[in-house]
Each structure stands twice: as structure tokens, then as C-alpha cells.
Amino acid sequence: MTLNHDLAHVTECNVTGCGYNHDGCHASAITIGGVGDQASCATFIPLNAKGGLDRVVTTVGACQRGDCVHNESLECAADSIRVGAAAASATAGCLTFEHR
Template sequence: MTAMMEMPRVQECTAIDCAYNQHEGCHAFAITIGTEADHASCTTFFDISTKGGLDAVIAQVGACKRADCRFNAELECRAPAIRVGPSRDMADCMTYEPA
């Protein structure tokens, strides 16, 4: 059996227009960081008036497609925690750092 590592939590999310954002906390079970050309987008973000997610859950990073991030190893985030914030009409991983 393979040992599972603990995934980093979304420590803060200031993308308040996201359906999963409640009081600057992400309540999706897990998020994915995508590969937009010039930024590390949170591809779980979507703007809708209905709030979703699970009250008792603080999101974790399920997958990170930014292989060029210094915290990325084998497409998994190895940062202790991440912050997500608004960017254009989306949300981005503010913890992203080029390798």
C-alpha cells in the first residue's frame, strides 16, 4: 500500500466572488491549480450567486498543473499551505513561485 501524504490546505482565499468562498475561506473539498500562460489559476473557481462547498471543510490542493512552481513535485503541491486571491476575472494561487 502507498502511504498518502497530507495535501496543503488553502490557508486563505480572498476571491470573494467564488461560489466556494465563505468568509475568505475555501470550502471546496479540493482545488486544482491550472496552467494559464502567465499565471497559476485556481481552476476550481467559478462565479455564481449560489454558495457551495461543505461548511466543515477547508479546501486542500488536490492537484497542481504548474510544473514550473518551486513547490511542485510530480504535479503535487509541497507548500505547507497556499493562499488564493483574485486575478482578473478568476482566482490565482498567490503562493506560486517560479522554480
């Protein structure tokens, strides 16, 4: 079993349109999903209201991208990830995603 402190941390998120992002991601954990060349933050929520934890400790709770080099048993094995604007949309993307 993976302990929470062993999970990949979100070290950067520059998607200002997300309700969890206010000076960094404040969700307790995010899920990475998406299809094709786009790995997306499935936790992204386009709200003006800001939510989440008081302090930034965000981890990747689950990764649905079995085709990523960092994916081990649907967990992210990268030391950390970066989240940013997805290339083709107004959503959040995993900038650390790499195809196997």
C-alpha cells in the same frame, strides 16, 4: 502515495465572487492551473449560489503547474497556499506560485 492530510491546505481565499468562497474556501480540494505568469485556481466558479463542505478543510488536490517550485509529481508540496484575485482578470489566482 500522498495522504489527504499531507496535501497543501488553502489557508486563505479572498475571491468573494467564487461559489465555494463563503468565509473561506469550502471546496474539498482545488486544482491549480493556468499558463505563463498566472497560476490560477481552476476550481473557481463565478456563481451567486454557495456550495461546498460545511467546514473549511480545503486542500490542493492537483497542481498542473510543473514550473512551480512547490510542484512535486503534480502535487503541491507547499505547507499551505493562499488564493486571491488574479492580477489580470476576475478569476482566482494562486498567490503562493513561484517559478522554478
